[in-house]
Amino acid sequence: MTTQERFNIVKQILEENDLPVCTLNIKQFDKVSELQLIAGAKDIVKKIKRYEEHIDSNNMKYPEYIMRCVRKNLDLDEIDVSRDMEIYSMSRKEIFNAVCTWNGLIGYGNKIADWVEDIYQISLND
Structure with missing residues (x-):
């Protein structure tokens, strides 16, 4: 099968299931074999629909791009x-460190937070 x-x-x-044809949704099929893809990949469709329902619920504590970083940092899709x-119960410091780590700033979360506090003269306490 060609690309x-x-x-x-x-x-x-995606179209048959009324899901947007977007990069995020297309990426969900990257790990699926050709056989699974031809069979319809129902599990992936369910996962995408569950995700869309979740983000549509508008009960998000953090913006979605932050949540994606934290999920990936926790070895989740x-x-x-x-x-x-569980992520919502993490402290802001833990969230900040997870986002920094996922973006390659390993071990710098606390230091960056200190810089922000010092430069902007604000407190980032939880």
């Missing part, structure tokens, strides 16, 4: 909302 054929199948699956309640 174009694979894309067309993914696009068709970026749209896996199964541990979001």
Whole structure:
């Protein structure tokens, strides 16, 4: 199967399920074999729908781009909302460190927070 054929199948699956054809959704099919893709990849469709329902609920403590970083830092798929309640219970410092780490600033979360406090003369306490 060519890349174009694979894309067309993914696009068709998304459209048949009234899901947006966007990079985030298309990426969910990257790890699926051709056989699974041809079979319809129902589990992925369910996962995407669960994610969309979650972000549409508007009960998010942090912006979605922050949540994606934290999820990936916790070795979750970026749209896996199964541990979001656990993430919401993390301190802001833990969230900040997770985002920094995911973005390659390993071990710098606290230092960056200190710089922000010192430069802007504000307190970032939880």
